[in-house]
Amino acid sequence: MDLAALKTQLKNFVQSMFEEGVLDNQFSQIQALQDSTNPNFVEEVITLFCNDAERIINEINRNLGYQNVDFSNLDSYVHQLKGSSSSIGANRLKLACANLRQASDERNKEGCLQALQLITCEYCLLRRKFQALLHLERSIVELETNQK
């Protein structure tokens, strides 16, 4: 596939993520921050976000496994995940976090477990799509490098 076609494929793929509500405009702003001084910025931020998100989801899972849930501890994890989700533009994941926050506020363990399931699903979807996006970006960079 030639360079222009790959770039079009990437653009359309990202657009589809916006249309599905997986990403919102905040991600466009992150893309806009990538330039020649930060050529791998998007990949670095995605990697950072995914590492943190997985760690937090595991911690939330662990917390909800206890008979007596420490909801204030849970709150701070949810806050962190919602914050990073909204900062990277992960719209559906951010909304799923709001569900967990509400259940946690209500001290509703069952509700929290259901909300965590949704968060896990949304995160897995997002991670798959990010992996595909980064694969396209790397292919573009490789082609551009070969053409120089």
Next chain:
Amino acid sequence: MTPTLPSGDQASDQDNWDNGRLAHKRQLLTEIILRNRLTALVVDGDTTCRVLEQLLLHSYGVQTQGVDNGRDAIALIASGVKFNLIIIDMILSVLNGLEATRQIRDMGVHCKMLGVTACSGESERQAFLAAGVDVFIEKPLDPEHLVPILRELDGQ
């Protein structure tokens, strides 16, 4: 750096892509030119948020430092480092954002403070403003909120 635009009928797909991207960037990151050298401290326990907040500030020419907890923020300010702007998350480890804000103000620091949080409600807003922040926003930090603050700090 202003890109050299090719004439319309000679523009390659790549040129169109690059120019489109630049226009898109300009649209998204409202351009301002700062006349003064501004400095900012970002206090955010979440690495992704802190990196993005610092880079957004940096893209406007603001020199930034970042710490991930309230205690380190207090220590840095107590060491004499001055900032034009402090961006501080409400939920922090070691020393939370509310208490850190109070202590920063008690130290006589009068710079602009922007409180950020992932989960905003009226009670959070009131608490953070009462603690001493000047502005309170829900994450993400975006140009729409940041640019007017930077213009004000720059005397524009």
